[in-house]
Amino acid sequence: MSNSEALDASVDGRDMSFKVNKTFYFSCFVLLSLWVVFCWKGLSTVIQIWYVNEIFNHGFFIVPGAFYLIYLKRRVLFAQPIKPAPLAFIFIIPTLFLYVIGIVGDVQLFLHAATFALLPLLMWLMLGTQAARTILFPLIFMLFSVPVGEQLVPYLQEIAADGAVALLRLTGVPLFRSGLYIEIPQGRFLVAEACSGVSFFIASFVIGSLYAYLNLVTKTRRALFVATSLIFPILANIVRVYGIILIAYWTDMEYAAGADHLIYGWFFFAFVIVCLLGIGELMREEKTQLEGLPPMNEKVRVSLFVVSTCCALIIVFFGLYNLIQVQNKDSEHVMVNLSALSDDSCNQFGKFAVLNNPTFEKQVALKHSNCNSSILVAYFNEENSELASYLNRDFDPSKYSLEESFSLPLKQYSVSVSNVVSPSGEKLTIYKWYVVDSRVYSTQERLKLQQIINKLLFRPHRGEIWLFATANSDSFAAKKLPSLIEYSVKRKLTKQGSSELVSWE
Known part of the structure; x- marks a missing residue:
């Protein structure tokens, strides 16, 4: 072995060679492999986002950069006692549960946050609290991999x-x-x-x-x-x-x-x-040179019980996710019948919304509105499409600009309202609400939370977005909005692909 190789293998008196610490390195490899397998969906989706969205191209360099920062601190790191930290389980268990919630509820923020929080937590588990404290910033720096900010x-x-x-x-x-x-x-x-x-x-x-x-x-x-x-x-x-x-x-x-x-x-x-x-x-400040660290001759300790417990937890949560997915699988294709609302004598009302891959979508001009109002309904099966997604826009940003948005409380429900304007000066008021399990939601956050709860309890979690657009501040909207919302709740979807018609006039 050369002098440089010997120096790398023995850091400040501790022999970190593979020959002496086979169990430690093998345990690290097992946990890293389990992390990759368990978080595969989180990793595959985040890599796609890094590649497609230029805002997050930097994500490719975060984890390698963090490991390089750890490499720079290797002498300080290995001068500390290396032993498992069971305290990390207090954070690992909620993180595993957050990942399951993210994958079940299709909340990519939870999915990606849990993926890149779990990796440093596993490193903390293996290295110990005292050693992990010396590389605290590189461990936290890994969280910059999460594509958040849009x-x-x-x-x-x-x-x-x-x-x-x-x-x-x-x-x-x-x-x-x-x-x-x-x-x-x-x-x-x-x-x-x-x-x-x-x-x-x-x-x-x-x-x-x-x-x-x-x-x-x-x-x-x-x-x-x-x-x-x-x-x-x-x-x-x-x-x-x-x-x-x-x-x-x-x-x-x-x-x-x-x-x-x-x-x-x-x-x-x-x-x-x-x-x-x-x-x-x-x-900038000049960093003080560290004095020679005292040699740490203590052997690297590995607790097979801690490693086995962590592996078992990951496997249990993986099984929980699969159970929930199987229980919530539904291949029914649902359509929404809007004939009770439609005025076929009107010219086609211009498409005003942008929806991402809905299972079913229908827009009609609304009855008794002098062709100034339109209703758009889209159903999402939550398998190939997501109801609570920021990709679903109540107005097309290439056609309209937002003037103001606010929440409008009604007697029993509340809806979100967007006032938009086109370059030509055309103004639209757009009312938006979601319907899941015969309940109305006005915000994506509340909707997504309820969908997750419904999934975990094996209750209906699929639903529709309703968009009601009216031009020129049509007073018709204020009068008919409550009955439209009531219609969206009481109307029942049938498995044959139609709707049970309910009077709304």
């Missing part, structure tokens, strides 16, 4: 639009704002989802956290820099949107309105990261 897009769009409008008015640019549309004399701009700056925001947070760990020492400076990495990209994106519109205003739409708009965005993103790192360099 839910912030509407809020970041609104912030970008508000900030850009304020700066444009401050510099004397005449404008008119309608929702997320900003009109100047030379043309109209939409603060679209791509302009929200969510990519800037997430990348800045990841890079800022990593930089703070590697280059800053005191907790105060680290917290301050991480906070800066969250605020700075939001302010920078406001300036970017403002700059694009200002350049278009100065050049009579010759620049910053076409492909150069996108190029400008990427250059600006690089500039933001450079500026953030520059701020970090101003705050």
Whole structure:
């Protein structure tokens, strides 16, 4: 064995070679393999998201990066006593249950969060509390693999639009704002989802956290820099949107309105990261050199009982998931009959919603509405499609911009309301509610929670989304909305693919 190999095998007096610690390495391999098998759906779906969605491309590098950070700390790590930490089970068991809930309820946030929380927890279990504490940041850093943050897009769009409008008015640019549309004399701009700056925001947070760990020492400076990495990209994106519109205003739409708009965005993103790192360099601290660590001659300890218990828990939860899936399997294809609501004399009401792969979808013009209102119903079987999904939009963002949204309480129910406007000035008011097991839900969060509970109790969990759109603030809506909701609840689906008709007039 060469001197360098001997140094790697023996860290600060402890022999970490495979020959001496076969049981430890074998136990780690078994747990890692079980993690991959148990979390296969979480891993396969998250890799697809990383690959398809450019916002989360960085996810491919998080876990390898975390292991590299652990490698850098190997001397400090192996100077600590290495022994199992049964305390980790307090967190492992809820994480396993969260994964089962995520996979049963098709909640990808739960699924992915549990996947990448379970890995560091298993490492804590094998290394022990004292050793895991020395690599706490790399273990937490693995959670950046979770593709979360897209839910912030509407809020970041609104912030970008508000900030850009304020700066444009401050510099004397005449404008008119309608929702997320900003009109100047030379043309109209939409603060679209791509302009929200969510990519800037997430990348800045990841890079800022990593930089703070590697280059800053005191907790105060680290917290301050991480906070800066969250605020700075939001302010920078406001300036970017403002700059694009200002350049278009100065050049009579010759620049910053076409492909150069996108190029400008990427250059600006690089500039933001450079500026953030520059701020970090101003705050940088010299790390004190660690004194020689005392040799740790204690043998690496492995508890076969702890490892076996962990393996058994994973297998039990895997069986629980399969049992729930089998009990809830249903191949019935359901259709919804809207003949009691439809006015066939009206021209086709324009499609206003975007739904992701519904099992059944039907839109009709509503009776007695002077062709100003339409009802859309979509059924989701929760196998190839998901009812409570952010991919189901009550309005098409390529056709409409959101002016306001709110919850409307009624006598027995509540619905969500969205007021939207098109570039031509056409306005729609869209009422949305969900029906599952003859109950009405107005928010995706409450709906998804109830679906999970129903699945665990083997109760009906499939359902429909109802969208009622009316043009020009039709007063008909206020009068007929309660009876429409009542109709959606009392109408019963039949297995033959129709509906039992219930009067709603």
